[in-house]
Amino acid sequence: MSDPFVQTIGLKKYFDVGHNKLHAVDDVNLSIDRGRTLGVVGESGCGKTTLGRTILGLVPATSGQVLFEGRDITQFNGRQMKGLRKEIQIIFQDPYSSLNPRHSVGQIIGEPMLVNGLVRNPRERQERVLALMRTVGLAERLYDSYPHELDGGRRQRIGVARALSVNPKFIVCDEPVSALDVSIQAQILNLLMDLQDQLGLTYLFITHALSVAKHISDEIAVMYLGQCVERAPSRELFRNPLHPYTRALLSAILIPSARTRAVKTEIIKGELTSPINPKPGCRFASRCPLAKDICTANDLALRQVEPDHFVQCTLYA
Amino acid sequence: MADMTEKPLLEIRGLEVIYTSRRAIVHALNGINLRLNRKEVLGLVGETGAGKTTTAFSVLRLLPERTGRIKAGEIVFDGLPLLKLSEAEMRAVRGARISMIFQDPMTSLNPVITVGDQILEALQLHNVAGKSPAELRERVDEILTLVGINPERKRNYPHEFSGGMKQRVVIAIALACQPELLIADEPTTALDVTIQAQVIAMMEELKQKLDMAMIIITHDLGIVAKTCDKIAVLYAGEIVEYGTFADFFGQSERRHPYTQGLFESIPSIYDEAERLKPIEGLMPDPTDLPAGCKFHPRCPRVMDVCKARCPDDCESGTHIIKCHLFA
Numbered sequence: 020m021s022d023p024f025v026q027t028i029g030l031k032k033y034f035d036v037g038h039n040k041l042h043a044v045d046d047v048n049l050s051i052d053r054g055r056t057l058g059v060v061g062e063s064g065c066g067k068t069t070l071g072r073t074i075l076g077l078v079p080a081t082s083g084q085v086l087f088e089g090r091d092i093t094q095f096n097g098r099q100m101k102g103l104r105k106e107i108q109i110i111f112q113d114p115y116s117s118l119n120p121r122h123s124v125g126q127i128i129g130e131p132m133l134v135n136g137l138v139r140n141p142r143e144r145q146e147r148v149l150a151l152m153r154t155v156g157l158a159e160r161l162y163d164s165y166p167h168e169l170d171g172g173r174r175q176r177i178g179v180a181r182a183l184s185v186n187p188k189f190i191v192c193d194e195p196v197s198a199l200d201v202s203i204q205a206q207i208l209n210l211l212m213d214l215q216d217q218l219g220l221t222y223l224f225i226t227h228a229l230s231v232a233k234h235i236s237d238e239i240a241v242m243y244l245g246q247c248v249e250r251a252p253s254r255e256l257f258r259n260p261l262h263p264y265t266r267a268l269l270s271a272i273l274i275p276s277a278r279t280r281a282v283k284t285e286i287i288k289g290e291l292t293s294p295i296n297p298k299p300g301c302r303f304a305s306r307c308p309l310a311k312d313i314c315t316a317n318d319l320a321l322r323q324v325e326p327d328h329f330v331q332c333t334l335y336a
Numbered sequence: 337m338a339d340m341t342e343k344p345l346l347e348i349r350g351l352e353v354i355y356t357s358r359r360a361i362v363h364a365l366n367g368i369n370l371r372l373n374r375k376e377v378l379g380l381v382g383e384t385g386a387g388k389t390t391t392a393f394s395v396l397r398l399l400p401e402r403t404g405r406i407k408a409g410e411i412v413f414d415g416l417p418l419l420k421l422s423e424a425e426m427r428a429v430r431g432a433r434i435s436m437i438f439q440d441p442m443t444s445l446n447p448v449i450t451v452g453d454q455i456l457e458a459l460q461l462h463n464v465a466g467k468s469p470a471e472l473r474e475r476v477d478e479i480l481t482l483v484g485i486n487p488e489r490k491r492n493y494p495h496e497f498s499g500g501m502k503q504r505v506v507i508a509i510a511l512a513c514q515p516e517l518l519i520a521d522e523p524t525t526a527l528d529v530t531i532q533a534q535v536i537a538m539m540e541e542l543k544q545k546l547d548m549a550m551i552i553i554t555h556d557l558g559i560v561a562k563t564c565d566k567i568a569v570l571y572a573g574e575i576v577e578y579g580t581f582a583d584f585f586g587q588s589e590r591r592h593p594y595t596q597g598l599f600e601s602i603p604s605i606y607d608e609a610e611r612l613k614p615i616e617g618l619m620p621d622p623t624d625l626p627a628g629c630k631f632h633p634r635c636p637r638v639m640d641v642c643k644a645r646c647p648d649d650c651e652s653g654t655h656i657i658k659c660h661l662f663a
Binding site: 172201204205208212227230267274275277286 | 383384498499500501528529530531532533534536537555556557558559560561562581585586597598599600601602603604605606608611612613614615616618619
C-alpha cells in the first residue's frame with residue numbers, strides 16, 4: 020500500500036484555561052489517501068474545527084505529528100510553512116464573516132496569488148481570477164462586486180475560488196455548506212465533488228450533518244470530545260455503526276419520509292461534558308446507555324474490529 | 337372535507353405583507369391562506385426569505401412598526417379578528433393564548449435576569465385569575481419540571497445553561513400561560529442533532545399533555561416528517577403547496593416542482609446517489625418578483641403559461657398545489 024497523502028499521528032491540541040488544560044484534540048490518528056475525502060463528523064465542541072486548524076498549522080499542535088506527503092509539517096519553520104500554504108488551503112464555514120467586506124470579489128480571489136508570487140502582472144492575475152470564477156460558477160460581471168452584494172451561495176463560491184487560487188492539493192473544508200439553504204447546499208456539494216474529480220483534490224470535510232458527510236466522503240471519522248471514537252468507510256459506517264454514540268447520531272437523523280414518524284428516535288440523555296481535564300476512560304460513558312464500570316477505568320484506544328473499521332469502545336475490546 | 341366542518345383555531349385569509357425602505361418595497365407575503373385546527377401541528381416550510389417568520393410575526397402583530405405593513409387580509413384566531421384588535425386587546429392574546437419560541441435561544445433570553453424571574457414575568461403579566469405571588473412561584477417550579485429542568489436552577493442566569501437547556505427555558509416561558517397556539521420558529525436549528533432529538537421528543541410530549549396547536553417553522557423536511565400533521569410550503573411569499581402528512585409523504589406523485597426540488601436537494605442516507613439534483617438558480621429578489629408563477633425562472637418543468645399567468649390553487653382532496661401542471 021502506498022503511504023497516505025495526509026496523516027496525523029498522536030495529534031494533540033490542548034488549550035490553557037487558567038491552570039487547566041482543555042483537551043480540544045486528544046490523540047487523533049487519521050490518514051487520507053490522495054484524491055480521497057475524509058469526513059469528520061461530530062457535534063459542537065467535539066474538536067473537529069480545531070483538528071482541521073491544527074492539521075493546517077493555523078494553531079500549533081501540542082504534540083504529535085502531521086505528515087503531508089511524508090513530511091512532518093509541525094516541525095516546519097516560517098519559510099517552509101509559507102511554501103506549504105500553496106499546497107494546503109481551507110474553506111471556512113461562514114461565508115459572511117470569512118470574506119473581507121472592503122475587498123471586491125476580484126481582489127479576494129486574487130490576493131493569495133499575489134501573496135505567494137504566483138502571477139507576474141495585474142493582467143495575468145485578472146485572467147486567472149476570471150478563469151477561477153468560471154470554474155466555480157460565478158458570473159464574470161461580479162468581478163468588481165463586493166461580498167455584501169451577494170447571497171450566501173455566491174459568497175461560498177468565492178471562498179472556494181480563493182482556496183483554489185494557489186492550486187492546492189489538499190483542502191480542509193470546515194462546514195462549508197452549513198450556513199446555506201438546502202437547495203444552495205446541494206449546488207456547492209456538487210461543485211466540490213466536480214472539482215475533486217477535475218483537479219484530483221484531497222479533502223478533509225468537517226461537518227455536523229451526517230447525511231452530508233455520507234454523500235461526499237469516502238471514509239468518515241466520528242469525533243466526541245476531542246477523540247476519534249469510530250472510523251470506517253462511509254458505506255460501512257452507515258450499514259454497521261458500532262459505537263453507541265455513532266448509533267445515537269444516526270438515529271437522530273430525521274429523514275424526510277413517512278418512515279421517520281414510525282421509527283422512534285433513540286434519545287441519549289445529557290449533553291457534552293466538559294473537555295477541561297477530562298476524566299480517564301471513555302468520554303461518552305456518562306451519556307452512554309450501555310456504560311459499565313470498566314468504561315471509566317482506563318483510557319481506551321481506537322481498535323480495528325473489521326478490515327478498515329476502527330472503534331474506541333469497551334464493547335469491542 | 338372533514339376539515340371544513342370543524343371551526344378552525346386559526347384562519348389566515350389573503351394575507352399580504354410588505355416591508356418598505358427608502359429604496360424599494362419588499363413583497364414579503366403575497367396573499368396567503370392557511371387554516372389550523374385545534375391540537376394540530378402545522379409545518380411552515382421554506383428557505384431563507386420565503387416569508388415564514390413574517391407569517392408568524394403577522395399573527396402576533398410583531399412586524400417592525402416603521403417598515404412592515406399588512407396590506408391586505410384577515411387573521412382570525414378563535415373568532416377574534418386579530419388585525420382589528422387594539423394594542424391592549426392584542427397584548428391579552430400575545431403570550432397568553434398565542435405564544436412564540438424565537439429562532440435563537442441564545443439571544444432571546446435576558447442575560448441579566450434569572451431564568452425563574454423570566455418565567456415569572458410572563459405569568460405576572462397574564463395573571464387574569466389573580467393568583468397570589470406564592471402560587472405563581474409554585475407554577476414556575478411546575479413549568480421548569482415540565483420541560484425537564486431541575487426547579488433548583490431557577491436562580492441561575494441564562495449564561496449558566498447550555499444551548500439545549502436555554503432552548504428548554506425559552507419553551508418554558510412560552511408555555512407558562514398554557515397557550516392554545518404555540519408558534520415555534522426554527523426551534524432546533526441552533527442545536528446539535530442529539531440535543532435536537534431531545535427537544536423534539538419533549539415538544540411532542542408537551543403537545544399531547546397540554547392539548548395545544550402548533551405552527552413549526554422550519555427549513556428541515558426531516559423535522560416536518562417527524563412532527564407535523566399539515567404542511568405548507570412557502571416560496572417567495574406564497575404558499576405553493578399545502579396538504580396533510582399523507583399528501584406529502586405518502587405514495588402520491590403529485591408535488592409542486594419546488595417541493596420536489598427541495599426533496600432532491602437533500603443527501604439521502606439510504607441511496608447511493610452520485611450527484612444531488614439542486615434547484616438551479618436563486619430565490620427571486622422580493623423587491624422585483626417575476627411575472628406569472630414566481631418559481632418559473634428556476635422550474636425544470638416550466639411552460640409558456642407559467643411566464644404569463646400566476647397559477648391558481650389546484651385542489652385534490654386535502655392537497656392544494658399552486659401550479660399550472662395540475663390545472
